[in-house]
Amino acid sequence: MRVHFHGAAGEVTGSMHLVEAAGKRILLDCGMIQGSREAEARNAEPFPFDPASLDALVVSHAHIDHIGRVPLLVERGFAGPIYAQQATADLMSIMLLDSASLAENDAERANRKRREGEPETQPLYTRDDVQATMPRVRPLPYDAATAIFDGVELAFREAGHILGSSIVELRADGRTLVFSGDLGPKGTPILRDPATIRAADLVLMESTYGDRNHRDRLDTVRELGGIFDQAWRGQGNVCIPAFAVGRSQELLYWIAMHWDEWNMSRWRIFLDSPMAAKVAGVYEKHAELFDEQARAVWKGKPNPFHLPNLRFTESAEDSMAINAIESGAIIIAGSGMANGGRILHHFKRNLERRQAHVVFVGYQAEGTLGRRLVDGARWVRIHGRDYRVNAQRHTVGGLSAHADQRALIDWYGGFENRPPLALVHGEDKAREALAGEIGERYGVEVRLARPGVTLRV
Template identity: 75%
Template sequence: MRVHFHGAAGEVTGSMHLVEAAGRRVLLDCGMIQGGREAEARNFEPFPFDPATLDALVVSHAHIDHIGRIPRLVWQGFKGPIFIQQAGADLLPVMLLDAASLAENDAERENRKRRAGEPEAMPLFTKDDVHDVLDLLQPLPYDARTQILPGVEIAFRDAGHILGSSIVELWADDRKLVFSGDLGPTGTPILRDPAPVREADLVLMESTYGDRNHRDRLDTIHEFGQILEQAWNDRGKVLIPAFAVGRSQELLYWFAKYWDEWGLSRWRIFLDSPMAAKVVAIYDRHRDLFDADAREVWKGKPTPFTLPNLHITESTEESIAINRIENGAIVIAGSGMANGGRILHHFRHGIDRRNTHVVFVGYQSEGTLGRRLVDGAKWVRIHGHDHRVGARIHTVGGLSAHTDQRGLIAWYEGFGSRPPLVLVHGEDRAREALAGELGERFGADVRLARPGMVVEA
């Protein structure tokens, strides 16, 4: 068994790893590279392999940095099956169609500004490309070992990151590869904890927060309540960049649970996303994957998705109307790294105001607007215009969808035989810190993935 690393190898987006085994070629994930303009331009580059030679694609979960280049893969010749957990298969078309809409709109906007002689801007993929992908999907349940090709078997285990997120076990050539996908923290609301895996010959493990530990979740929730109280006293507005899948649902969960303590009945709450209603319906359809605490919360009133003052805004006109509200509003909008989507329009109207509170609840990649704001930028450029940052910027790390250094170490500790592992999906500082800890504690053979690197299992 041989693994080629082609994405998320020294960065936290663009997940893509090629496995050669049993005479077959299986791709793990095919994600979009996210960040600044230069980073995202890499999505248009040719794949480092011929897509037509792949026998199958196995997807860990439906976040765009794990699925966002699948339409280009199919467009360039891939015709094999795409295996993904059942709930992930429901989320994937929603995510890709939304990304296609954004890409088409961005290309149209660029072309309106195009000067004579400049090349026409093209979207990374279109809605028609997404429909070609859907014909190839083959959903699988958790915990079912399945032969996907002659000599190749896989099983999905719950990764606790978003609905349908999976740890991938792959057997071939009398060897076993385990790909962590993205691992969620233990105790994450709604979702079950990441499943332990006991045996492997090689482990590919994410390392997003390999150099730090999150704040205690209860401390984080207390902090979040304080931010809301401060914003109310400032007669302000709260803007929360959050991905439509995962963090948005968790935020609504906490709003329902602390409805009285946080005085949420006085606020107007907006989930400003064209895909939000679809995602909420998918979560409702897969309540069997919820943890015990979430099932109890859903028995109460109000439930997270039926808050009496929750407005799910799908149309552009509804979204624009939110900007006319100057105070008393909580707005959750994509994208989570503020590198696109409706949150940018809300920033344009509020980032300069001292009574605006911006709350980041997830990881902010290098090169994104979110990262610049978290790092303390005084001026930011949005849609071609410079804006002074007057808003209060808050980072609430304890709500991350990724586990921290403690969680990563605990998950690896579950492997009794201490298999060799390769760290993916992390920047170098995080990976180096995690590799040092794993080496010191377990004597583990740890390597850091680099683009083009090949490892034998």
């Protein structure tokens, strides 16, 4: 068995690793690179392998930085099956159709501004490409070892990151490869804790927060309630960039949990995403994957997806109407890193208002607008115009969907045979810190994956 690293190997987005085993070529994830304009331009470059040579694709979960180039892979020649956990399979079409729609809209906007003689901008892929991709998806349940080829067995284990997120176990050639995907912290609302794996011959582990530990989640939730109260007293809006799968559902969960304590009935709450209602439907369809507390909350009142003052805004007209509201609105919108989507339009109306609040509840990758705002930028450019940032900014890191350094070390500690470890999905500062801690504690070999590097198992 050999593993070739091609994406999220020194950065946080663009997850993509190629496994050769039992005479087959199996790709783990095919994610979109997110960040600066220059970084995202790399998505259109040729793949570092022939897509037609792949026998299968296995995806760990439905976030775009793990599935965002799958339609492009199919369009360029991949003709094999795509394996995903059942909830992930249901989320994929929603996520990819939204991604294609954004790409088409961005291309249309660029072409309207195109000067004579300049080449026409093409979207990375279209909604038709997504429709051509989805029949290849093969849903699998958790904890069911499946022979996907002669001599190759695949199993998905709970990763606790978002609904359907999976740790991937791949067995072939007498070896076991474990790919963590993205791991969630223990005690994440709604989701069950990540599974403990006891043995492997090589582990690929994410390292997004490999250099830090999160605040206590309950302290963070109290902070969130305080921000809402401060914003209400200051007569401002609250803008929250949040991924449509994961953070958005957790935010609604906490609002429902603290409905009376936080006096949430006074707010107008908007989940401003064309796919939000569809994602909510997938969550309710797969309520068997919830933890015990979440099942109780969903049966109670108010239900997180049916708050009396919650509005799902699907049309562009409904989204634009929100911008007429100067105070008393909580606006949850994508993208989660503020590098596209509807949150940008709400920023254009709110960033210059001193009474407005912007709350970051997830990781902001290098080069994104979200990262610039978190780092304290006083001016930002959105859709070709500069905006002064007067709004109050809050980074609520305790709501992260990623395990922190302590949790990553503990998860690796579950392997009784202390297998070799390669760190992926992390910037170098985070990976180096995590490698040092794990190496010192367990005395094992820790590699930092790099594009083009191959490891033999």
